[in-house]
């Protein structure tokens with residue numbers, strides 16, 4: 001992929017016995033809106049938490065490549081440096097604003113680190129001449145700029161908690177933009193918005209994309225938003241990547257349709273016949289798509305994710321079933337065969353309907 005801004009390689013995140021993300025790799029291109037989609041509990045927010053330093057991944061590497069050529073391994077940086085040095089900002093699935101503070105104050109607090117640095121971390125610096133005053137004037141200008149972009153300037157002095165929901169979402173994005181990010185991670189910004197608010201959000205995101213050069217990584221359930229504004233879509237199911245490509249190809253990928261409709265592999269053809277997608281049915285009958293899904297490694301041997309991972313809706317927990325690994329089952333069978341004096345080619349056994 002030309003000029004990736006973010007590379008996620010073999011990322012895994014386990015919580016005790018629960019595999020929230022398993023061996024996930026994908027890239028986001030500079031200047032693109034990359035959407036990360038998948039059913040509830042697929043691990044999308046966990047990916048964001050790993051990228052932005054809230055969780056330390058169990059395994060894997062996350063590389064952020066800045067415009068100036070510097071690169072940062074995010075899994076090794078403390079959270080505040082991910083914003084300040086690697087220039088990654090995020091919003092949250094549940095809005096986190098200072099609801100008692102005004103809109104302007106919220107955007108100034110976001111620039112606190114920059115202002116403190118300008119003060120030299122001294123009282124004299126704060127009250128004195130030069131650096132701090134200039135920085136604080138600049139911070140106000142930047143806050144005003146983003147309030148205007150987010151169509152919120154008229155409410156600048158109102159408490160953030162008084163805003164309607166859609167406007168609070170835009171304020172969160174404005175706040176993140178005030179930290180000067182090169183990568184902006186948005187966790188379900190369109191959730192709960194009415195069509196008008198959703199339209200205003202799309203306009204803001206497209207404006208950011210077209211005029212700031214900030215790349216966007218977007219978690220979104222609303223497929224109309226995903227299809228309308230994203231350049232590239234990565235689909236997760238139970239912590240694994242099941243599809244990766246442009247919005248049109250991902251939309252017609254049988255694995256994605258199955259994941260969203262919650263059907264078993266064997267039923268996919270039926271689903272596609274129902275939706276009348278002949279082209280996809282032909283592809284399904286052909287060879288497996290090497291670009292989608294894992295390489296021929298242990299993870300391939302482990303079989304479909306649905307076989308190896310159990311998912312409980314009640315607790316929103318994903319856990320690998322004991323003894324579900326097909327690789328393990330093949331090894332056990334080979335050992336049994338050896339003990340019984342039967343020899344055979346391992347490849348025959350791999351293709352043997354497991």
Ligand SMILES: Nc1ncnc2c1ncn2[C@@H]1O[C@H](COP(=O)(O)OP(=O)(O)OP(=O)(O)O)[C@@H](O)[C@H]1O
Nearest residue numbers: 015020039040041042043044045046047316317318
């Ligand atoms: N801190 C944690 N401790 C234990 N389990 C966790 C933790 N964070 C996430 N999980 C589990 O990891 C799995 C993935 O959760 P995650 O929130 O990343 O999913 P998601 O794709 O964002 O889902 P949704 O669309 O519902 O927001 C879930 O089973 C969740 O319960």
Ligand SMILES: [Mg+2]
Nearest residue numbers: 044045046093
């Ligand atoms: Mg989530």
